Amino acid sequence: MAEEVELEVKPGKSKLLIIVALVVVVLVGGGLAAWFLLGSSSSDVDPAAAEDVAPKATPAQIGDALYVAMPRALDFMIQGAHRPRTVQIKVQLLVRGQDAEQLARKHVPLVEATLHKTFSATTEEELVSLAGKERLREQALSDVRETFLRVEGQNVVEQVLFTGFVIE
Template sequence: MAEDEIQPEGGGKNKKKLIIIIAVVAVVLLVNVVAMFFIVQAMKGDEKAAVAAAEAAKQETPANAKPHYVSLDPPFVVNFEDQSLVRFLQVTVEVMTRDPAMVAEIEHHMPRIRNSLVLLFSSQNYQTLSTREGKIQIRKQALTEVQSILKERTGKPGVEAIYFTSFVMQ
């Protein structure tokens, strides 16, 4: 009879532990879902801010102002994996601004700009970059990266366009 009394108590403790574990897991999942919601909302706001910043840059400088081109030398060379093959990308990038004061800002923030672009280029997919649409898409992403850095540091997006003057994949 003593054994019969011990088993229900042990089973009750296990049920309580199981309920507590399930409750903790549910709370953690709920917190993650709420956090992801706010992160996605913030990312949407960043995209809208980048578009608004580009529009503001166009309005601040006259459309007929002389363009200034800044070469991001040396060319970017990154590697990435494609179906267990190591691929290389070498791309020469130039940025265009109509604000002469922005040329110095671009050169001043060059290490941060180059770092962001290296990370962007190395995270790409070979098949995507093989297409014209893929190259256009990465050019848009690179423009957004550079504009966000300059906007953060100077208050203006500063760059109107990015051009790939050389694009070699191997």
């Protein structure tokens, strides 16, 4: 009647086949999960509504973000609680677009002078706290923007960044 057929499976090949099948299942499952989690359907968003929600870019925010580093760290003295203290701050300016970068590079000496004036007016108490450093950074941004408005008639700098900060 029916003959029994014996299948010979070699032990090394069956393990390899199982491993390959598991890898394929994991990769396919991972790909599908990523597609569902990260993918977005364009039919879900109304383009007119998306324009209303998105903030409008100001002229200072248009263009690529470029960083203009001051050529040297700014060194200044402040009066400490017990003795004078030396402070060194490395600064970079965040600007948008090539035109703003050229203007910032053109006026580096003016920016350095403005920052020296701003930094020298601070106190030791302000510089040792994170909130004080943030206030100093905001004051520096305000002063640099005011300088550019006076000299160039436009806002050139988006942010003043402290990339190095040492108090001795």
